[in-house]
Amino acid sequence: xxxxxxxxEKIRKIVEKHYQKLLISVGGRDIFSEQELAQLEAAxxxxxxxxxxxxxxxxxxxxxAPSDAGKxxxxxxxxxxxxxxGGKAKGEAHxxxxxxxxxQMRDLTEKLRADATARIASVITQNNENYRRNALQNLxxxxxxxxxxxxxxxxxxxxxxxxxxxxxxxxxxxxxITETSxxxxxxxxxxxxxDNQKADLNDVYVYRIIVGDEATCKWCRRFYxxxxxxxxxxxxxxxxxxxxxxxxxxxxxxxxxxxxxxxxRTSQIVELKxxxxxxxxxxxxxxxMDKWNDxxxxxxxx
Amino acid sequence: xxxxxIYLEKGETIEDAEMQLRKALDLHDSGDIHERQxxxxxxxxxxxxxxxxxxxxMYKEMMSEVIQEIDKxxxxxx
Numbered sequence: 514x515x516x517x518x519x520x521x522e523k524i525r526k527i528v529e530k531h532y533q534k535l536l537i538s539v540g541g542r543d544i545f546s547e548q549e550l551a552q553l554e555a556a557x558x559x560x561x562x563x564x565x566x567x568x569x570x571x572x573x574x575x576x577x578a579p580s581d582a583g584k585x586x587x588x589x590x591x592x593x594x595x596x597x598x599g600g601k602a603k604g605e606a607h608x609x610x611x612x613x614x615x616x617q618m619r620d621l622t623e624k625l626r627a628d629a630t631a632r633i634a635s636v637i638t639q640n641n642e643n644y645r646r647n648a649l650q651n652l653x654x655x656x657x658x659x660x661x662x663x664x665x666x667x668x669x670x671x672x673x674x675x676x677x678x679x680x681x682x683x684x685x686x687x688x689x690i691t692e693t694s695x696x697x698x699x700x701x702x703x704x705x706x707x708d709n710q711k712a713d714l715n716d717v718y719v720y721r722i723i724v725g726d727e728a729t730c731k732w733c734r735r736f737y738x739x740x741x742x743x744x745x746x747x748x749x750x751x752x753x754x755x756x757x758x759x760x761x762x763x764x765x766x767x768x769x770x771x772x773x774x775x776x777x778r779t780s781q782i783v784e785l786k787x788x789x790x791x792x793x794x795x796x797x798x799x800x801x802m803d804k805w806n807d808x809x810x811x812x813x814x815x
Numbered sequence: 816x817x818x819x820x821i822y823l824e825k826g827e828t829i830e831d832a833e834m835q836l837r838k839a840l841d842l843h844d845s846g847d848i849h850e851r852q853x854x855x856x857x858x859x860x861x862x863x864x865x866x867x868x869x870x871x872x873m874y875k876e877m878m879s880e881v882i883q884e885i886d887k888x889x890x891x892x893x
Binding site (some may be wrong): 523535555573579587675677689690 | 826835853855856857858859861862863865866869870871873874875876877878880881882884885886887888889
């Protein structure tokens with residue numbers, strides 16, 4: 514059987530509707546403008562959800578340093594903490610950060626929607642072509658045989674459509690991991706900057722804890738782990754100046770505050786205060802200001 | 816220059832070993848090796864699990880609707 518252009522257009526709208534619902538589930542209704550929300554409601558999409566997982570990630574990583582005891586370990590714990598007075602950072606800077614995170618997620622999800630639509634359309638077109646060519650070769654086929662061929666083609670089409678879920682789920686996972694990592698980096702840097710309000714960021718030192726096992730890629734090892742197994746220490750200004758590796762070729766990747774590369778499950782950026790030394794594993798020990806200057810010079814900070 | 820010693824299993828050729836070594840190096844080179852990791856922060860891992868589940872559920876529902884449309888067309892005798 515051949516799927517008509519009319520049905521294909523209905524399918525495009527179904528895909529669009531479901532990806533918009535996904536965005537509302539992930540980012541809350543604020544991810545869309547009022548005008549867009551009105552259009553979605555008219556199309557039958559439930560836009561009542563206000564909770565944003567992205568906002569949850571941001572506030573969790575702004576409020577809780579890796580070494581903090583008793584920090585939330587689940588979504589429910591995070592909500593409980595953030596629903597308390599003072600549980601969420603307030604102010605324009607944070608609102609802007611969340612708007613940026615939402616906007617980034619929306620753009621990337623739009624690309625995924627377009628990819629999913631193209632994949633599904635391609636499966637349908639291929640099926641149409643197969644049936645058409647088969648029909649051309651069997652013009653005098655009896656009606657009953659034709660019906661059986663149509664049913665078989667329909668079965669193949671449904672199977673092929675369901676098989677697109679593997680690629681779609683994998684692509685979504687990549688986006689979700691990368692954007693979660695970007696948000697973790699942004700929120701932890703925001704906390705460090707807020708803690709150093711009068712400081713020159715050239716004088717603020719930071720590092721990232723990596724797991725350092727065989728599942729760590731060469732980039733994370735090279736950028737964040739020193740030869741003695743301790744984390745590499747950077748000036749915060751350096752990481753911020755490096756911006757993002759998004760869209761760059763691998764040989765241009767640099768140490769950054771967000772996701773180093775797609776699929777990275779990064780940890781926060783952690784501050785190293787003067788007088789402290791970072792140990793393998795990311796813990797810190799106090800060495801005093803006398804030893805601090807030698808330590809920082811020997812650490813070859815960039 | 817670094818050297819690598821390769822021990823071949825019975826029946827394994829040097830070409831097989833070379834291919835496996837290249838695959839391993841590519842995996843580390845691409846960053847996709849991280850797919851095996853969880854987030855160190857359990858709260859972030861919980862979020863990731865939820866995000867993955869949301870998409871899987873959405874895609875299944877979406878596919879059901881897509882297939883319903885196709886069935887409608889087939890049943891109408893197109």
